[in-house]
Amino acid sequence: MTATPASSAVVTRTDADGIATLTLDDPSSPVNVMNEAYVESMRAAVDALETDRESLRGVIVTSGKRSFCAGGDLALLRRADPERAAEETARLDGIKTDLRRLETLGLPVVAVLNGSALGGGLELALACHYRIAVDEPRLRVGLPEVGLGLLPGAGGTVRLTRMLGIEAALKLILPAETVDAAAALDLGIIDEIAADVAAATASALAWIDANPAPVKPWDERGFEVPGGNGSDPRLANTLPGWIAAAHAEAGDLPAPRAAMAAVVEGSLVDAETASQIETRYFVHVSHTAEARNLIDAFFDRQRVSDETEDARADVSAVVDESVLAEAIAAVRAGADPEVVDRAARCAGWSGGVLKRVDQRALQPSESEWIEAPFADLVDRMLFAPALAAARVQAAEALGDAEVNVASIDAGFPAATGGAARFRHTYPGGAEGFAARATVLAASYGPRFAPLPSAT
Structure with missing residues (x-):
């Protein structure tokens, strides 16, 4: 040969x-x-x-x-x-x-x-x-x-x-x-x-x-x-x-x-x-969006620099805190905890988010569970941490790759490609994301108000 x-x-x-x-x-x-x-x-x-x-x-x-x-x-x-x-x-x-x-x-x-x-x-x-x-x-x-x-x-x-x-x-x-x-x-x-x-x-x-x-x-x-x-x-x-x-x-x-x-x-x-x-x-x-997002997230991880480690830690912290706070807020407003956790899992949070919460923190303000719109619950588990990450990104002038990696490290559903990619690839793009965030803000409070740059 x-x-x-x-x-x-x-x-x-x-x-x-x-x-x-x-x-x-x-x-x-x-x-x-x-x-x-x-x-x-x-x-x-x-x-x-x-x-x-x-x-x-x-x-x-x-x-x-x-x-x-x-x-x-x-x-x-x-x-x-x-x-x-x-x-x-x-x-x-x-x-x-x-x-x-x-x-x-x-x-x-x-x-x-x-x-x-x-x-x-x-x-x-x-x-x-x-x-x-x-x-x-x-x-x-x-x-x-x-x-x-x-x-x-x-x-x-x-x-x-x-x-x-x-x-x-x-x-x-x-x-x-x-x-x-x-x-x-x-x-x-x-x-x-x-x-x-x-x-x-x-x-x-x-x-x-x-x-x-x-x-x-x-x-x-x-x-x-x-x-x-x-x-x-x-x-x-x-x-x-x-x-x-x-x-x-x-x-x-x-x-x-x-x-x-x-x-x-x-x-x-x-x-x-x-x-x-x-x-x-x-x-x-x-050909699925999940594959494209996960592969893009893989490349994002290769691009991040050690110099942004502290800023990425800030993103991870607010992502973790915001989704947990949102789940607790939904329960205290009267949503069934099991339904909230199911919504979190449907959103892509592995195992839900309420497993870490003391049950005493999950007492509703209402005497009985109320019927919460399930689609809203799913979106709240994504929009709250995505918007929290966007605020840190704007304050610390981070790139999208850093935000995506940090948010995924905090548990943000990896199949979205990360919090920044989720905002950009939401149906209708950034404008579609801002429109949905505005609807959520009208129902659940100003924490869902989109950033000025997203409108």
């Missing part, structure tokens, strides 16, 4: 013993992501592997950077557009096809994780037959896509379900959390931990020697999803309730629901069909 150019995002080298090493090393980026350079380079690398298959003994996939791969190209995903759905579907299916070609190459393929493998990076590793992680304290693995309003889209729901079973797969996917190498080993996401890259490479070579023609379990006749698929009687009594609880926790967010649907529906069909199901759900959620 001829070595690929050093300018490629995936550099291939083949040694005299027939071991091809694919090194992820995008020269244009400090981290490896599944951008267009990756797509083109990986496709060319797999083409070459297939061409030279008879002369190869195995493949090692690793990285030339401190991390393995950070996953999807968020800069591209933030521009997702329903009018380009066919193009986006084709691009995603192309990435997955190349991973599937790697998986069914007929040669042992080992991932050496010299650094963190997140999202699509982990999905690339899952397409390999064996995964070895270096014992590095900063190394993390996981699928954080749901936290960005998405779901694993490069085969993660398909392979994890077939490796771990439905419940274990969802417990990894839905929280959007990452784990260290030891936890990943316990979960069965990786197969081995090595002291360093040299030891990991030596273990990879040994595994290749011992496993000349590995086949994934789901490519063998008679394969069954561990623990049963979505229609298995063993899950019939537990899965609906478990999914309902997860739905309740997720609120109105589409990504967790889509991820659960992809896992459960995908478990009922073969891997190829499951991959198509995953693609459809991924492309759909990538």
Whole structure:
């Protein structure tokens, strides 16, 4: 095999013993992501592997950077557009096809994780037959896509379900959390931990020697999803309730629901069909406002400076105080606390807001609960903290990114993209926000009066 150019995002080298090493090393980026350079380079690398298959003994996939791969190209995903759905579907299916070609190459393929493998990076590793992680304290693995309003889209729901079973797969996917190498080993996401890259490479070579023609379990006749698929009687009594609880926790967010649907529906069909199901759900959620807001909030967090830390703390404090005060005010005006907390959860406040309040502070001024307009309650849980954050922003001349990050840190619903983005993207924009705030102010007091700059 001829070595690929050093300018490629995936550099291939083949040694005299027939071991091809694919090194992820995008020269244009400090981290490896599944951008267009990756797509083109990986496709060319797999083409070459297939061409030279008879002369190869195995493949090692690793990285030339401190991390393995950070996953999807968020800069591209933030521009997702329903009018380009066919193009986006084709691009995603192309990435997955190349991973599937790697998986069914007929040669042992080992991932050496010299650094963190997140999202699509982990999905690339899952397409390999064996995964070895270096014992590095900063190394993390996981699928954080749901936290960005998405779901694993490069085969993660398909392979994890077939490796771990439905419940274990969802417990990894839905929280959007990452784990260290030891936890990943316990979960069965990786197969081995090595002291360093040299030891990991030596273990990879040994595994290749011992496993000349590995086949994934789901490519063998008679394969069954561990623990049963979505229609298995063993899950019939537990899965609906478990999914309902997860739905309740997720609120109105589409990504967790889509991820659960992809896992459960995908478990009922073969891997190829499951991959198509995953693609459809991924492309759909990538077009939602929640995904755009969460991805924008991710970039906001990268832009904030340590110099604004004190000012951001002020924003966080007023956001926390104002939503709690608003919930208490609603109850003391006669609204049922359970209804107020349900409104807070519908607004996106995880777990509601009244759990921290002494029940003695929740005595209504009226003798009986009154019927409060639920839509107003939901908006009050958003407008009160958003306006409080805007006042601090104006007083301290903060940028929108700082306000968004600080408000989300205080619990402001992340799917809005933060308090500043919520004001700007409210239906009708800033004028629409000011108009709704004026209506709320007429009913509930001057704290809802929009700032002069918003009118």
